Amino acid sequence: MTEKLSAETRGPLLDPLLQNGWEMVDGRDAIVKTFKFDDFAHAFGWMASAAIWAEKWGHHPEWSNVYNKVTVTLTTHDVDGLSTLDAKLARKMDGL
Ligand SMILES: C[C@H](O)[C@H](O)[C@H]1CNC2=NC(N)=NC(=O)C2=N1
16 A cells, blocks of 8 residues: 655655656645657557556546647645555656
8 A cells, every 4th residue: 555745755846747748736745747749649659658557556636638739737646635646657657
């Protein structure tokens, strides 16, 4: 069972993400980023790759797609806030 990020762990895990285009969501313990691609095929291909990792890790994004953009919100519903799994999935998404 994953745990909500503590005061000590959230800085080291979240700061690199916040410097790489992720932002805190207003009023929620969650992070959000919009990824932009050349076109729909690239956006949807990236979503398919990310979905495979999400399913493998049992940790799923809230996301939406409009043409060449994918907006992703990450949080851990089981703990009602951010956990290490969100940082792990965010890093994977940044690297795909
Ligand atoms: C049983 C199953 O693994 C859990 O419900 C998982 C599924 N995917 C999940 N995804 C996210 N983002 N948060 C969760 O708490 C979560 N829980």
